[in-house]
Amino acid sequence: MSTGTVPKPIAGASNFIDERLGAGNFLKRNLRKVFPDHWSFLLGEIALYSFIILLLTGTFLTLFFKPGMGHVEYQGSYDALKGVMMSEAYASALSISFDVRGGLLMRQMHHWAALLFIGGMMVHALRVFFTGAYRKPRELNWLIGVLLLTLALAEGLTGYSLPDDLLSGAGLRITEGVAISLPLVGTWITFFLFGGEYPGEDVIARFYSLHILLIPGILLALISAHMILMWVQKHTQMPGKGRTNENVVGSPFYPAFMVKAGAYFMFTFGVIAALGTFAQINPIWLFGPYTPADISAGSQPDFYMGFLEGSLRLMPSWEINLFGTAGGTLALSVLIPALVPMGIIMTGLALYPFIEQWVTGDRREHHVVDRPRNNPHRTSIGMAAISFYGVLWLLGANDELSSYFQVSLNWTTYVGRFLVFAAPLVTYIVTYRICLGLQRSDAAIIGHGVESGVIKRLPHGEYIEVHVPPNEGIEAHMRGKTPIPVIAGADADGDGIPPKGMRGPLGKLKATMSKNYGGEKIPLDDGHGDGHGDGHHEEEHSAVGHGGDEKSLTR
Ligand code: HEM
C-alpha cells in the first residue's frame, strides 16, 4: 500500500511519537488512510458528535442534580411552585432550570442532543440497511449497532424519568405496568427497580445509576468497538468511477477528512446549542411534581418511545386467567405490545443480514454498496417496516389526533388496528413497483442517453430530440450495479431431484425465496428504455471531472 508523500506536520508528529513509542509508521499509515465520501456517511457522525455533547452536558448536570425522592418544600425562584412539597429530584431539576447559571441551557441542550443522537442513529441504520452495507464483512458492526440502538432507548427512558415531574411520572407508571406484566419475573423486577410498591422511594436513584454510569459506560465501549471495526474494515463506498471491491477511493484522513470531521462536529454542536437556546423542550415547571393520583392528559413520551406507546394504545384488552382466581393473570394487553413490536423490530434488524445470506447464498465480501432501487425486495421490506413503525408511532398520539381532527378516539384506534397490518402490505407493493420503475429509467438512460434539449430536423422532415450519453460519473454510478445472486439450482424447473440444501419444506422455501429475492429483474443493457429517439446518440461525452483530488488505495 502506498502512503504517498507525507506532509510536514505528520512527519514531525510521527517522528516525535516514533522516537518515544516506536509507533511512527502506524501513525503515518493511519493518518494517510483513505476515506470514501458521501453525504449519507454524515448520519453516523451526527450520532457520534451528539453522544460527545451528551457526555459533556450530562456531566454538567450531575454537578447539580440530586437523585433523591425525599420530600422537600420548594423555595426556589419559580414563584408558581413556591411552598409546594416535592421530591429532591424535582426540586433540583427546577433549580438547574432557574437558579444555576447556564443550567437551563445545559438541560435543554442535553435533551435536544438526546433526540438528535437517537434520530441520527436511526437514520444512519436505515442508510446502512438500504444500501446493504451490513453485508460481509460488516455483519458484526451491524449487530453492535442494533445493541447500541436498544441501549440508547433505555438511556433515553431512564434520562427523561429523572426530573420526577408529572410527565416523567406518567412514563414511569407505564414502565412499571410493563415490567409487572412479565410472567414469573415481573414482580421481582418491579420490586428491584422501585424498591417496593410503586412508586416507592428508590426508583429515581436507581435510574440515575443506570443513566449516568452503567448505560453510558457500555455505550462508550460499544461505540469505540464500532469505530475500531469501521476503521479496520474500512468504509464501504458508493458505486462510481474507478470504485471496485478491491480499492477505496476518497480523501486521506489527514488533512481532508480530519478538517471535515472537525467542521461537522462544530456544526452539530452549533445546531444543538441553537436549539437549546431558542426551542423550549420539556418545561418541567409547567407540569408540577408527580403524584400517582394525578393524570396528565395529552402527555407524550420522547419521539423514540412513541411506537411502544402506540402499540399499547392499539392493543385490545386481552388477558388470560391461568387456573382461575387461584392462578396468575397474563395481561396480554400489556405484554404483547411491550414485547412484540420491540421484539419484531430489533430481532428483525439483528437477523436480517443472516437471513439475506441464507436466501441468496451470497458469502462474498461487499465493499461497494447497492443503490436501494437495485435490491427491490430489500428496499420494500425496509419501507414496509418503516410504515409498521410509523403507524404505531402515530397512534402513540391518538388522543392528540382525535382532538385535532375532531374524530372519535375509538375510530383512531380501529383505523390504527387496520393500518398496522395494511400499511406495510401496500407500502411493500408500491415500493417494489417504484424500484423497478427506477431501474427501468436507469436502463433507458444507459441505452438511449439523456435528452439534450436540442431539436434537429431530419432531411425527410421529421423532428427529433438529440440524446447525449450521460455524464461519465453518473453512468459509472449506474453501471456499478451488482446483480443479486440466486442459489445455484434454485430456479430449476422442478423436474428431477432438487439439489442438496433445497429438499424438504425448509429447502423448498429457501429455493422459492432465493428465486424471488435474487436474479436480475431489469438488466441495464437490455435496451427497453422509454423509447425516446432510438439510435440518435451524439458522439461526445459530457464528462465532468469527478473528484480530481480523490485518491485510490487497494484495500
Ligand atoms: C448517552 C445518551 C444519553 C441520553 C440519550 C440522555 C438522555 C437524557 C434525557 C432525555 C434527560 C431528561 C432531560 C430533561 O429533563 O429535559 C436526561 C437527563 C439527565 N441526564 Fe442524560 N442522557 C444521556 C447521557 C447522559 C450522561 C452520559 C450523563 C452524565 C454523565 C447524563 C446525565 C443526566 C442528568 C444528571 C439528567 C437529569 C437532569 C435534568 O433532567 O435536569 N446523561 N438525560
Ligand code: HEM
Ligand atoms: C451510537 C450510535 C452509532 C454511532 C455513533 C455510529 C457511528 C458510525 C459511524 C461514524 C460510521 C462511519 C460513517 C457512516 O457509515 O455513517 C458507522 C458505520 C457503520 N454503522 Fe454505525 N453508528 C451507530 C449506530 C449504528 C446502528 C444502530 C447500526 C445498525 C443497526 C450501525 C451500523 C453500522 C455499520 C454496519 C457501519 C459500516 C457501514 C459502512 O462501512 O458503510 N451503526 N457508524
